[in-house]
Amino acid sequence: MSAPMTRGVIFVHSAPAALCPHLEWAIGSVLGTPVKMDWTEQRVAPGFCRAEIEWVGPQGTGALLTSEMHGWQHLRFEITEEPSPGADGSRWSVTPDLGIFHATVDVAGNIMIGEERIRWAYEKGDGNPSIFYQEMSIALGEAWDEELEPFRHAGDEAPVRWLNQVV
16 A cells, blocks of 8 residues: 655755755655756855755655755755645755754644643743743744745745656
């Protein structure tokens, strides 16, 4: 029995030009099909490139893509995986300095924080609202959003293509 299908988007916010063909190869190896991305200059980081591409594949493909792509120096990217039967959606945000942030998301793309995480933040705060606020900031991935936001806006008019994973 095969995993239910889902889809998502790969947002490469900044990558050194020399890394671009290697990223295409890595993404293609996960999706099982050659990938050619439409790279444009990243206006926020001269000398770097950006691209977006949509994908279709079995549940868990977003995690596989993130695992394949993380670890390269100077690479900023995000990967989304939409909710599908029996699985919540996900978003992975990756920066060179902060590493990987993963969040479960609803159908509208909102981050969902579990009850256990909220209770833990209450306990850690022990009545101190600033500690609770700090823990919620971490749970929401605000540091990643702050670092990536300028790169996101730099690609507002970029083309996006669909890719289907070979199953």
